[in-house]
Amino acid sequence: MRTQVAIIGAGPAGLLLSHLLRLQGIDSMIVEARSRDYCENRIRAGVLEQGTVDTLNEAGLGARMQREGLVHHGIELLFGRELHRIDMTALTGGRSITVYSQHEVVRDLIAAALEHDQTLYFDAEDVSLHGLPSDAPHVTFKHRGVEMRIDCDYVAGCDGFHGISRASIPADVLRTYERVYPFAWLGILADAAPSKDELVYAHHERGFALFSMRSPSVTRLYLQCHPDEDLALWSDERIWAELRTRFENTSGWLPNEGHITQKSVTPMRSFVTEPMQYGRLFLAGDAAHIVPPTGAKGMNLAVADVRVLSQALAARYRDARTDLLDAYSRTCLERIWRSEHFSYFMTNMLHPSYDDTPFGNRMKLAELKYVTSSHAAAQSLAENYVGLPFAA
Known part of the structure; x- marks a missing residue:
């Protein structure tokens, strides 16, 4: 088989990437080690940034989310037995978040993929990536007992923290921060x-x-x-x-x-790998980075990654430009490190640490008091929580 982009993983990153590529007239195939039932029912985070909501709506994927999602305009911080509301919409010029579970997003994406006859292999075994440094990479796997091969121009590694994609990059190429x-x-x-x-x-x-x-x-x-x-x-x-x-x-x-x-x-865990690309392989989502859930950034970062990657691949096929692909890792990491910092900040501020000193835990309370009493500090939290705007 041959396709332009072979996508490893049928989570939010891989499925959304295939949809965004299809809108640009770019062909792709998806290979997923897990079953469809597992992908559609794995319970994960459910807070969508404004930019993620906008992306799904713009791609024609937001109908059920608009009906069933719960739009939130603020959050509350509770400490010292007092509730303190952060009015995100007022502090960010009208932006908000939507509570809509990740597995519901995946169900919507799989439904769209099947509606458009997207080639999608669930329950793939022995997935392996080959020829990544060359201009002719390919993917091999076994499906229902049959040996399969996909030749492609590019490989998108969207198969999560424990997937094969990042593990296919030579160890001396990657630098990890954890x-x-x-x-x-x-x-x-x-x-x-x-x-x-x-x-x-x-x-x-x-x-x-x-x-x-x-x-x-x-x-x-x-x-x-x-x-x-x-x-x-x-x-x-x-x-x-x-x-x-x-x-x-x-x-x-x-x-x-x-x-x-x-x-x-x-x-x-906080985890980032640099770079997010190796030859014709591009990592997206949890394959490249993990954030603690306190900041509600995991799936939102995956969406941000594939927005950048889909635009870069569109420029490659439409205009024969490779500069956006060359800059993929650098572009994504700017947002990733900002989100890592915010998630670290929220996690550190809100969790009394089992191994910290009484002084350290008092510092966390001081931070909470400042965030809930300073307009500037509250605005900073709100801007990061609802998600920074995407670059044009």
């Missing part, structure tokens, strides 16, 4: 109507907590915990008791409680 945090999140989904219209980020001496939602009938909640936390020790009763403690406030608000349908522990 911070592993000494805590994790215990996350739950509960059949309970959200008791607030906006997210609540709580700083408590016992640990961070986050109130979020996935739909008008499902609440998403998180508790700071140890990375090696044993879920078997966390009964539903213990979880709700801890949430009530960490969300205690003078306003009397608390999350509605209901049947817990899912529990998981999410480790916290």
Whole structure:
């Protein structure tokens, strides 16, 4: 088989890239190691920046998101038992965020791919990339017992942190930057109507907590915990008791409680690899960078990457220009490092650290007080949270 761009991974980055390329008249094929059911039902983050929402709408992918997504104009920071609202829309000239789960975005993208007869191989085995430094790369894999080969002009590595794409680049080519945090999140989904219209980020001496939602009938909640936390020790009763403690406030608000349908522990990591390209291979999304979820940047950065990559490939095929492809890594990393810093800032400010000194934890409270009392500091947080505008 032959295509112009072989895409490894059917997550948000790979699926959106194929759609954006199709709008530019560029052919692609997608190879995914997981099943379609896994891709469509893996629960991940659900906060979409204004730019991500605009990108999906402009690409004709936003109809269901507009019907079912929950638009938020602010967030609340809870510390010292007091709630403090950050009015993002007022502070950013009208921008907002939308709560719409990543797996719902993936479902929309897969539906669009199938509608347009996009070549998409789920359950691919033994995926391998070849000839990346040459002008004739190719991808091999096994599908339903049959050996397959795709010859292509370029390869887009959109297969996540543990995928084959980044691992296909020689180790001496890459430089990686990483911070592993000494805590994790215990996350739950509960059949309970959200008791607030906006997210609540709580700083408590016992640990961070986050109130979020996935739909008008499902609440998403998180508790700071140890990375090696044993879920078997966390009964539903213990979880709700801890949430009530960490969300205690003078306003009397608390999350509605209901049947817990899912529990998981999410480790916290910051990770960036440079460069994001090697020969004819271009990395996008989690294959190139990871952010802690506190800043709500993971999927949004993936969308930003493929916007840049789709425009660069369009310039290559439309105008025979390669300068945008040559600058791909440098262009993306400007936004990535800004988002890494914001995610680090939010994570550090909101989480009492298990290995920090009392002085360090008091500094976090001082930061929270400043952010909620200074217009300039609140505006900076809001601008980064809703997402910086894309370059023209």
